Amino acid sequence: MSKEEVEAVEEVLESCPRERRHLIRILQAIQEKLGYLPEDALREVALFFGISPAEVYGVATFYNQFRFVPLGKFHIVVCMGTACHSMGGALVLDAFQRELGIKVGEVTPDRKYSLERVGCIGCCTQAPVVVVNGRIFPKMTPYKVEEVLAKLKAEDELGGDKEQG
Amino acid sequence: MKREYVDVTIDGREIRAPRGEKILWVALENGIEIPHLCALKGQDPPWGGCRLCWVEVEGRGLVTACTEPVRQGMVVHTDTPSVRRLQRRALELLLADHPMDCKNCPKRDRCELLKWMRFLKVKVPKDLRPFPEKRYPVDTSHPVLNFDPNKCILCGRCVWIAKEVVGCGVFDFVWRGYDIRISTFMGKPLKDTDCNGCLKCAEVCPVGALWGK
Numbered sequence A: 001m002s003k004e005e006v007e008a009v010e011e012v013l014e015s016c017p018r019e020r021r022h023l024i025r026i027l028q029a030i031q032e033k034l035g036y037l038p039e040d041a042l043r044e045v046a047l048f049f050g051i052s053p054a055e056v057y058g059v060a061t062f063y064n065q066f067r068f069v070p071l072g073k074f075h076i077v078v079c080m081g082t083a084c085h086s087m088g089g090a091l092v093l094d095a096f097q098r099e100l101g102i103k104v105g106e107v108t109p110d111r112k113y114s115l116e117r118v119g120c121i122g123c124c125t126q127a128p129v130v131v132v133n134g135r136i137f138p139k140m141t142p143y144k145v146e147e148v149l150a151k152l153k154a155e156d157e158l159g160g161d162k163e164q165g
Numbered sequence B: 001m002k003r004e005y006v007d008v009t010i011d012g013r014e015i016r017a018p019r020g021e022k023i024l025w026v027a028l029e030n031g032i033e034i035p036h037l038c039a040l041k042g043q044d045p046p047w048g049g050c051r052l053c054w055v056e057v058e059g060r061g062l063v064t065a066c067t068e069p070v071r072q073g074m075v076v077h078t079d080t081p082s083v084r085r086l087q088r089r090a091l092e093l094l095l096a097d098h099p100m101d102c103k104n105c106p107k108r109d110r111c112e113l114l115k116w117m118r119f120l121k122v123k124v125p126k127d128l129r130p131f132p133e134k135r136y137p138v139d140t141s142h143p144v145l146n147f148d149p150n151k152c153i154l155c156g157r158c159v160w161i162a163k164e165v166v167g168c169g170v171f172d173f174v175w176r177g178y179d180i181r182i183s184t185f186m187g188k189p190l191k192d193t194d195c196n197g198c199l200k201c202a203e204v205c206p207v208g209a210l211w212g213k
Helices: A003-014 A020-034 A039-049 A053-062 A082-086 A089-100 A142-158 B023-029 B081-096 B112-120 B157-166 B200-204
Strands: A074-079 A113-118 A130-132 A135-137 B005-010 B013-018 B054-057 B061-064 B075-077 B145-147 B172-174 B181-183 B210-212
Touching (some): A003 A020, A003 A039, A020 A053, A074 A089, A089 A113, A130 A142, B157 B172
Parallel strands (some): A074 A113
Antiparallel strands (some): A074 A130, B005 B013, B145 B210
């Protein structure tokens, strides 16, 4: 962890009673600050509550909300809700995995792209849907995956961080 | 004052048992076999995860023997058709996800899964493989302990003994659903954990998932 990350973890732990029932809340607070749960942070938390690191890891892996690697610059979210799934969302996800060479929940080695699958995003008429940093790409196909990635790459090279929240 | 002992009938035998003791341990101590894979004496609360130790209690129905304490006048049957049906199905489900590589298995002589397969006359179900076989790497990094997560039946014995008896807390259940497995912190090799090589976990592991070198 970097110095800032260590300080952030310490700050979160400072305000918390040493009771195991606060474990999930603490993990959430750390992820809120750092964007992910670094290994050393999990160790700190285990030490703080006096439980084994494996137990903390067990709790953290149980919930989808926790991640153990930082997000990429472009966080690609593929919808796998009922509508998107029946319109071929799985094919789109496969295409992203193939093109980026990573699996769901992973980040490319250059930290540019991360991939995630979620349930319904809410715009089922546009199925299958992909969301990149809050921007929606509707009616996706495996072919359009290449287009999207080319677009993101161009934006990256332009240095444009025109992300919409 | 309550009496220390209760009288129960298990399979027609009248047995005097300590109050509050679970049916499973009373039966086993009196030579009555009840299939079980996850229970360890001393667990409080009992884990109750393997679903093998079904018994039928008159007036109460089917219960798991490891979680049900004996009561005064209780009449228990361990060998009824519905008990056996549940036990066989539970065992088949465990086998459906277990690599039957018994020839090369280090625990083949004391495998509890095989023991209960013979006891319940259950064969390896050929039609019960809905998921592709998972392949996790076998951890042989530790000087005395080996770990093969593929053979694990998720009984939780090693988790309990590591946490509650030894205190090393090396193992826990991680992930969820089909991905659930026993793992060290961040899936690290055992040599990089707090494992002191006491081998208690290998002793209680009913299958060939944990074993000593």
